[in-house]
Amino acid sequence: MATIKGKTGEWEMVIGLEVHAQVISKSKLFSGASTEFGAAPNSQVSLVDAAMPGMLPVLNRAAVEQAVRTGLGLKAKINMTSVFERKNYFYADLPQGYQISQYLHPIVGEGSIILDLEDGETREVGIERLHLEQDAGKSIHDQHPTQSYIDLNRSGVTLMEIVSKPDMRSAEEAGAYLRKLRTILRYLGTCDGNMDEGSMRADVNLSMRRPGEDMGTRTETKNVNSIRFVQQAIEQEARRQVEVLEAGGEIRQETRLFDGMTGKSRSMRSKEEAHDYRYFPDPDLLPLELDAAWVESLKAGLPELPDEKKKRFMSDFGLPVYDAGVLVADQETATFFESVAKGRDAKLAANWVIGDYFGALNKSGAELGAAPVDAEKLGGLLDLLADGTISGRIAKEVFEAMWDSGQEAAAIVEAKGLTQISDSSEIEGLVDDIIANNPKQVDMFKGGNEKILGWFVGQVMKATQGKANPGLVNQVLKQKLG
Amino acid sequence: MAGLTEITLAEARALLAKGETSSKELTAAHIAAVEAARPLNAFITETPDKALEMAEASDKRRKAGEAGPLEGLPIGMKDLFCTEGVLTTAGSHILDGFHPTYESTVSRNMWDAGAVLLGKTNLDEFAMGSSNMTSHYGGVENPWRKSGDNRPLVPGGSSGGSAAAVAARCALGATGTDTGGSIRQPAAFCGIVGMKPTYGRCSRWGIVAFASSLDQAGPMARTVRDNAILLGAMAGYDAKDSTSVNVAVPDYEAALTGDIKGMKIGIPKEYRIDGMPTEIDQLWLQGIKWVEDAGAEVVEISLPHTHYALPTYYIIAPAEASSNLARYDGVRYGLREGADGTLDEMYEATRGKGFGAEVKRRVLIGTYVLSAGYYDAYYNKARRVRSLIARDFDQAYQKVDAILTPTAPSAAFGMGDKMDDPIAMYLNDVFTVPASLAGLPGISIPAGLSQDGLPLGLQLLGKAFDEETVLRVAGVLEEAAGFTAKPAFLAA
Amino acid sequence: MSVDKDIVAKIARLARVRVDESQSEALAGELSNILGWIEQLSELDTEGVEPMTSVVSMKLPLREDEVTDGGYPDRVTANAPEAAHGFYAVPKVVE
Numbered sequence A: 001m002a003t004i005k006g007k008t009g010e011w012e013m014v015i016g017l018e019v020h021a022q023v024i025s026k027s028k029l030f031s032g033a034s035t036e037f038g039a040a041p042n043s044q045v046s047l048v049d050a051a052m053p054g055m056l057p058v059l060n061r062a063a064v065e066q067a068v069r070t071g072l073g074l075k076a077k078i079n080m081t082s083v084f085e086r087k088n089y090f091y092a093d094l095p096q097g098y099q100i101s102q103y104l105h106p107i108v109g110e111g112s113i114i115l116d117l118e119d120g121e122t123r124e125v126g127i128e129r130l131h132l133e134q135d136a137g138k139s140i141h142d143q144h145p146t147q148s149y150i151d152l153n154r155s156g157v158t159l160m161e162i163v164s165k166p167d168m169r170s171a172e173e174a175g176a177y178l179r180k181l182r183t184i185l186r187y188l189g190t191c192d193g194n195m196d197e198g199s200m201r202a203d204v205n206l207s208m209r210r211p212g213e214d215m216g217t218r219t220e221t222k223n224v225n226s227i228r229f230v231q232q233a234i235e236q237e238a239r240r241q242v243e244v245l246e247a248g249g250e251i252r253q254e255t256r257l258f259d260g261m262t263g264k265s266r267s268m269r270s271k272e273e274a275h276d277y278r279y280f281p282d283p284d285l286l287p288l289e290l291d292a293a294w295v296e297s298l299k300a301g302l303p304e305l306p307d308e309k310k311k312r313f314m315s316d317f318g319l320p321v322y323d324a325g326v327l328v329a330d331q332e333t334a335t336f337f338e339s340v341a342k343g344r345d346a347k348l349a350a351n352w353v354i355g356d357y358f359g360a361l362n363k364s365g366a367e368l369g370a371a372p373v374d375a376e377k378l379g380g381l382l383d384l385l386a387d388g389t390i391s392g393r394i395a396k397e398v399f400e401a402m403w404d405s406g407q408e409a410a411a412i413v414e415a416k417g418l419t420q421i422s423d424s425s426e427i428e429g430l431v432d433d434i435i436a437n438n439p440k441q442v443d444m445f446k447g448g449n450e451k452i453l454g455w456f457v458g459q460v461m462k463a464t465q466g467k468a469n470p471g472l473v474n475q476v477l478k479q480k481l482g
Numbered sequence B: 001m002a003g004l005t006e007i008t009l010a011e012a013r014a015l016l017a018k019g020e021t022s023s024k025e026l027t028a029a030h031i032a033a034v035e036a037a038r039p040l041n042a043f044i045t046e047t048p049d050k051a052l053e054m055a056e057a058s059d060k061r062r063k064a065g066e067a068g069p070l071e072g073l074p075i076g077m078k079d080l081f082c083t084e085g086v087l088t089t090a091g092s093h094i095l096d097g098f099h100p101t102y103e104s105t106v107s108r109n110m111w112d113a114g115a116v117l118l119g120k121t122n123l124d125e126f127a128m129g130s131s132n133m134t135s136h137y138g139g140v141e142n143p144w145r146k147s148g149d150n151r152p153l154v155p156g157g158s159s160g161g162s163a164a165a166v167a168a169r170c171a172l173g174a175t176g177t178d179t180g181g182s183i184r185q186p187a188a189f190c191g192i193v194g195m196k197p198t199y200g201r202c203s204r205w206g207i208v209a210f211a212s213s214l215d216q217a218g219p220m221a222r223t224v225r226d227n228a229i230l231l232g233a234m235a236g237y238d239a240k241d242s243t244s245v246n247v248a249v250p251d252y253e254a255a256l257t258g259d260i261k262g263m264k265i266g267i268p269k270e271y272r273i274d275g276m277p278t279e280i281d282q283l284w285l286q287g288i289k290w291v292e293d294a295g296a297e298v299v300e301i302s303l304p305h306t307h308y309a310l311p312t313y314y315i316i317a318p319a320e321a322s323s324n325l326a327r328y329d330g331v332r333y334g335l336r337e338g339a340d341g342t343l344d345e346m347y348e349a350t351r352g353k354g355f356g357a358e359v360k361r362r363v364l365i366g367t368y369v370l371s372a373g374y375y376d377a378y379y380n381k382a383r384r385v386r387s388l389i390a391r392d393f394d395q396a397y398q399k400v401d402a403i404l405t406p407t408a409p410s411a412a413f414g415m416g417d418k419m420d421d422p423i424a425m426y427l428n429d430v431f432t433v434p435a436s437l438a439g440l441p442g443i444s445i446p447a448g449l450s451q452d453g454l455p456l457g458l459q460l461l462g463k464a465f466d467e468e469t470v471l472r473v474a475g476v477l478e479e480a481a482g483f484t485a486k487p488a489f490l491a492a
Numbered sequence C: 001m002s003v004d005k006d007i008v009a010k011i012a013r014l015a016r017v018r019v020d021e022s023q024s025e026a027l028a029g030e031l032s033n034i035l036g037w038i039e040q041l042s043e044l045d046t047e048g049v050e051p052m053t054s055v056v057s058m059k060l061p062l063r064e065d066e067v068t069d070g071g072y073p074d075r076v077t078a079n080a081p082e083a084a085h086g087f088y089a090v091p092k093v094v095e
Ligand SMILES: [Mg+2]
Pocket: A018, A161
């Protein structure tokens, strides 16, 4: 547990995160308008989203389904009855004058997330709740000197607000939490997790305390739209609070706004003043009641999630925790690895996928799906390695050729005649010649210079362009010189 | 043809069916009546050109043998229903110039049934009122006068323009909306029949919202049968309204059998409030006698929480309204004031100028009762009492088929009266609000005249989605009452 | 509960409704009366009574996830007091 050192001693961070994740669905939470990203202003707005007089909300089944699936993925309690309430406040991009959200009765209750930390350690962070709510529109401030422009395309898009318990103690843990949450959402297909497109946004609740003491006053830093920024915001806010506290000051509970450009946050006192949301159940809607059988069917339909996959990779394939963690971090990678490992030496497969294959991917910048070498071809290479057709050294050479040409391993080995020489009589012949032509080196060896053996191996490899089976060469040399 | 505005909607339907008149002729007569009635200020917007177009189209449909249930019948539309391309104001300054690009489900249903739009009728601002005096477009005059007294009276509210228009023979029928009595009370004040259906029976989609958990559209016309005909066209499930209930719409006219023998009619003892004018009490007793004479059994019942209905309503309705009216912010439609200030200044200026006194009062009350620290004491308390009031009716309907009460505690009062005393004004709805809170259907029918010669109404309440029983009993009372008195002002 | 001018100012601010000094005194009086009248509910024992959520006894209907609406920016801004380049225009917002 990381603590930070102030002038007057150790301080501990207490961090909770509120993540707004945009739900993957065709239409909005309460209207039939499209959720596509980046359309012309107000072109994906229904009369409901624009809060025209007399317009009424009708709930999207897919939004409910996605929220329930996410709840199940977070091992959380699904509330069979939940209630949509109105959160009343005035803002330019909030057409109704209220946001339809869930307050006292969210659709999902307590759950948990397992963080995978650097050292392969894991740590559990509690989920407080998950609720459904409407996104707001977009205000554009830089188009006109005295006016802001309002685009309601985002207005009414479905968000899941996922609230953690204040269980994190360092910026690293906060980063790990967001990465893991994003992985789970992507496995479930309930949110694309693209923070740069705003489909996943984090608010950071942070307070400082002396280790072991009670929680202090927290601040909420809003609008942090990348994992790096979240970690920056935490470090910066933690230092700010420690300075205030150590100067004998008090932390005021406030909302702060993080600025990615400066990497600093500032208080939004304006927003603080006189906030009273006057939540009450939306009379245009009824309580949402879930059907138990439906929830069960959603549960049955969940994909294998990263934690289960990781366990299975470790138990079934005997992979070390680090390798398993790396391979499950992304669903596509995990699937790729499994098809390579199928019926082969899984550890060898893992080493190749994580090592040479990832290396080649990074170097070429290619997408896993579009790489010149697919799982089947990589498997083919591993087979040649396994049955001794080629040596490990040759395999690397073959792999590079495969990456450049997109050809099968076998074809390349064939064409370049790279098949390993494991015929002992052929090697014995070569060795006899070399011994015959190099009496001086033979004497040196006999005189006790063991190192000279390497020179003989080199000669054999030279004569075979490295195709001779190294084990066999050593064996034959020892015996003939012996 | 003379007298086309004197006849009932059912009679006009018959004439059209027999080809004895055309929608164009019928509509023209009513357009003239609407003009003649301008002194009443019953309409905010008249749509004579559109009316004639619709009438001609209707006559074509009829020739083509495609006549709908309201084919060719000219009606008034309360200006709370959004009508595509036609100014829609909700009686408020804040909706200045608002021309919806969409049609409310109820009005759409009526056009699909063949009805013709005469215009948008006046109403209390955002339907908040019982006198029609809160309209930005001015009060509506009740076509009735006290005998020997020519001072103008209110038509009741909030559907005052619709009630006055129908009573003055400007329209064969009109739509209203009823949140706490806004159809039934003006119907009583103007001597016509008005019905609030069960909550969930008519779609709320496209009706400017006042209090979402209470608002319900309904018909207003001169007879029970005309109400049945109009309701049949207005009602129906709408997937666009999550509180619209998916039950079949029965043939309401068929319910008018005139036979209520053996039916049990409840008389709630709590509705005998002190200070109620004796003429109201007498009318009620008369009504009880009429249903008894018709062979129904009268049963005294108790609705113990009646006394708490009004305060409950005046927490719940303003609370919902304060949120429903937040969208009127000068950004997307209607009035915009103070645009040269900050965004908040614009909001405050727009809403400060755009809302009238009563709307402000209710928005502030609603904001207050929902605000931190008061939510449980006021809003949640009111929701609990609302449960008790609904339970009262559930228990009563174990014993009876319908409930008979007066519609309002008084006849129409003078324009300008009670304006300085909100609570006195609210008391108009003492008999209508309880059923609204329980979401139950109710109807008001003209049953007699006060000593001053003003119409008085009786109210019948029914079980949820049992409008048929309500209409059946109402038909019997209508028959017995034989109400034929006419207002002082007649457009025809 | 008696409402004074400060409370009127506070809720008027929450509701974004301008109330002139001249009105606020009278308004405070009216609101006090109404709230006082409303408070008769406190006489009533509602212990154990569930607050009513809706008078209709049915499940919340769900819509299928299909794009059935939108695609008409002109209708969205048709009634706007001020629109520009397809956006609604409002006084500049400074965060
Ligand atoms: Mg939050």
